[in-house]
Amino acid sequence: MHPHYVDVYTSSINGITLLINRTMQGTAMTEQTAVSQLVNAMGDQPAPIYQRVKQAIISQINEGAWKPRQRVPSESELVARLGVSRMTINRALRELTSEGYLVRMQGVGTFVAEMKGYTAMLEVHNIAEEITQRGHRHSCRVLGMNEIQADPAQAAVLGLATGQAIFHSLIVHYENDVPVQMEDRLVNPLVAPDYLAQDFMTLTPYTYLMQVAPLTAGEHIVEAIMPDTPQRELLEMNAAEPCLLIRRQTWSDNRVVTYARLLYPGTRYKLLGRFKGHG
Known part of the structure; x- marks a missing residue:
């Protein structure tokens, strides 16, 4: 980390x-x-x-x-x-x-x-596996997959030039038919050129990206936010309910692979941190 x-x-x-x-x-x-x-x-x-x-x-x-x-x-x-x-x-x-x-x-x-003297361990996991390990059923809804031109902010997080073509996907993940995560992801096409050709109803972006560009480094930024109306509706949340936002950036061989905004309903998600002492 x-x-x-x-x-x-x-x-x-x-x-x-x-x-x-x-x-x-x-x-x-x-x-x-x-x-x-x-x-x-x-x-x-x-x-x-x-x-x-x-x-x-x-x-x-x-x-x-x-x-x-x-x-x-x-x-x-x-x-x-x-x-x-x-x-x-x-x-x-x-x-x-x-x-x-x-x-x-x-x-x-x-x-x-x-x-x-300690390291915070916020590991990168496959949400489908997490849900399955709890004995529950994972499903997802793919809301969009397209190629876009990177604006300055998007280009910066992917380490690319403004205006360069990048991939974007928007997916809602469900646990026993209840929405638990909205995955808003940008992908570097130089690292994963076939990203848009994948069927993310049968595998997750995490699974595919780990196959084509194994993770060598990652960064998480965690914050609490109030979702906007579209986000609240997609996650089936109450008006006063907050969200937990994890912004995740990952690298493979010193190249940024993906930048994802992972939005969780605050009442349906807990963040687990593990710590290792160094003496």
Whole structure:
């Protein structure tokens, strides 16, 4: 899992000093080596440059090439070596900081974020299998499957260019004929070109995508929302009932495979989290 939404560094002077000392002692990688790794990881995917920089940094962190507490190359070094504008680098680093991958310290530098002593385990599962394992019957209703032109927001989450063709599907899943999930999914056609040809009445998008692009990394963002009228009607909910929204982004070999918005009726779904200690 990605190191999101964790506050691991103290803002005190002693805390900053400790961080610098640990970084200098624990990481021998030079700025030049780190930038060279980043250049190799960027590739030439048709995506906004800042997004390519972000994904390259994320891949370096996820693969362990950039270690926790390691100092990130300076903006000046990244601008010079990557041949991009300072504004582009600043945006990439700023967003990675807000997402929890990096920690920026004024006058000190930018560092790879360090996780706390536990990991939240929110696993990716096949909803059909989950329902079957409870001894219940799964069914679904496919409301739409089509090819669309990616708007800027859709392009960003898939790591593609605005206007590029992407796939979209909208499916409602039922447990014993009661709606329990609305799956609103975007798919990268470069990774799953035959997505729209599948019969999702007989298999789930999860099953198909795991076959063609096995999951190597994933991200979940969970929030409570009030559904709009169409969503409430599709999920057969009361007017005052809230929903649990899980936004899920998954990767395979450093390429974004899919971005899904999974909407659950608040009274019919519980979120289970498991934690593993690290001593």
